[in-house]
Amino acid sequence: MRAPKQPRKPHSLGVTSERHEGGEISRETVQRARQDAAPTSELSPDEAQRVAKSVVGKWGTPASTPSPEEPEHKASSEIAKKESRPKVTAPKLRLPRRRRKAPQRTELSARRVEKQAERRKLIAKRAAIIGGGILAVVILVWALLFSPLLGLKADKVEVSGLDSQADLTASQVQEAMTQWEGAPVLRLPSGDIEEGLVSTFPLIESVQVGGKLPNGANVTLSLREPIACLIEDKTCVAIDAEGVRIPVSEEATSELPHLSLAKGQDAAGEAATKMIDVLDSLEPDTRSQVESISVGEALQMTLELKDGAEVTWGRSENNEFKAEVLAVLMTQGASSYDVSVPSAPVTG
Structure with a gap:
C-alpha cells in the first residue's frame, strides 16, 4: 500500500488541480506543488492528521501511472512525511499482580499435621514419664535417708x-x-x-x-580381753594388754594371774606396764599356767605357776625369746625355772 503524501498547510493547496484526459496532472500544477511542498512551520500531530485527511479528500487517489518527474516529488514527500510524522509511544501496560491462592489442605498435608500431633503427644508422654520417675526417685531418697x-x-x-x-x-x-x-x-x-x-x-x-x-x-x-588381775587395796581389777581396767565377773577374775606391786609402786606406773608386757609375750597355754606375777627391786619379776613352780624372769627384756625358752622348759616338769638369761636357762 502506498503511503499518503506529505501533509501541507491548507493555504498551500489553494490552486485547483486540473487533470488531463489521461488522468495526469499538468506540469504547471506540479511545479506549483513543489514550491509549496516545504511547510513554513512545523505542524503539530493533530494538525498533520487533519491536513492529511483534507489532501486525500481533495486530490483523490493518484493515478497508477506516475509522470517522469513524480519520483522526485515522491522522495521529497517521503522525507517531509518522516519529519512531520508524530512519534507515538505505546503506553506501558501494568498487569495486576496475581494473588497467591492459599494452598488447599490436601490429604498429604492433613497426614503431616496428624503426624506432628502424634509426635507432640509422644513427647508429652515421655516428658510425663521422665518427670514421674524423677519425682518417684526423690520421694524414695527422702523416705530412705531423711524421713522419720x-x-x-x-x-x-x-x-x-x-x-x-x-x-x-x-x-x-x-x-x-x-x-x-x-x-x-x-x-x-x-x-x-x-x-x-x-x-x-x-x-x-x-x-x-x-x-x-x-x-x-x-x-x-x-x-577387751583381760589378761591379768591387778591387786589394789585387797581388790582385784581385771586389765587387758593395754592396761585398761575392765569390769568382769568374780569368776573370771579368780582365773586370771594376779599382779602384785611392791610398796610405793603405782598401778599406772612403769612396774605395772612391764608386768603386762611379760604376760602379753607368753603363749596362751603358758599364760593359763601363771598364778601370779610380782615385781621386786630394780623391776626384777618373778612368776608363780599354778603347780607351785617358780620362774625367775628378770627384767622386762627379750620377752619373746624368754617366753619360747620357758615353754620348752615347762615340758620337763621342774620346780624352778630361770630364764633371766635366755641363752643359758637353768632349771631346778
Whole structure:
C-alpha cells in the first residue's frame, strides 16, 4: 500500500488541480506543488492528521501511472512525511499482580499435621514419664535417708559379740542407743555411736554399726580381753594388754594371774606396764599356767605357776625369746625355772 503524501498547510493547496484526459496532472500544477511542498512551520500531530485527511479528500487517489518527474516529488514527500510524522509511544501496560491462592489442605498435608500431633503427644508422654520417675526417685531418697518413718528405735537394736562372763548386757547397750533414736537407719552416725559406747563401757574395744530396715540396727561389739588381775587395796581389777581396767565377773577374775606391786609402786606406773608386757609375750597355754606375777627391786619379776613352780624372769627384756625358752622348759616338769638369761636357762 502506498503511503499518503506529505501533509501541507491548507493555504498551500489553494490552486485547483486540473487533470488531463489521461488522468495526469499538468506540469504547471506540479511545479506549483513543489514550491509549496516545504511547510513554513512545523505542524503539530493533530494538525498533520487533519491536513492529511483534507489532501486525500481533495486530490483523490493518484493515478497508477506516475509522470517522469513524480519520483522526485515522491522522495521529497517521503522525507517531509518522516519529519512531520508524530512519534507515538505505546503506553506501558501494568498487569495486576496475581494473588497467591492459599494452598488447599490436601490429604498429604492433613497426614503431616496428624503426624506432628502424634509426635507432640509422644513427647508429652515421655516428658510425663521422665518427670514421674524423677519425682518417684526423690520421694524414695527422702523416705530412705531423711524421713522419720525409717528412724531408729532403741528396742529394735540387735547386739552381738557379748561374752557370758562379761559384765555387760544387751539391754545396757540398747539403753545407751536411745540418744540416737529417730536417726535414719541408712544414715546412722557409726563413728559417734562407737565413740559413745566405748566411753560408756570400758569393756568395749571397738563397735561396728549397720542399719536394718525399717527401724532397727545391728551392733557388733569387740570386747577387751583381760589378761591379768591387778591387786589394789585387797581388790582385784581385771586389765587387758593395754592396761585398761575392765569390769568382769568374780569368776573370771579368780582365773586370771594376779599382779602384785611392791610398796610405793603405782598401778599406772612403769612396774605395772612391764608386768603386762611379760604376760602379753607368753603363749596362751603358758599364760593359763601363771598364778601370779610380782615385781621386786630394780623391776626384777618373778612368776608363780599354778603347780607351785617358780620362774625367775628378770627384767622386762627379750620377752619373746624368754617366753619360747620357758615353754620348752615347762615340758620337763621342774620346780624352778630361770630364764633371766635366755641363752643359758637353768632349771631346778
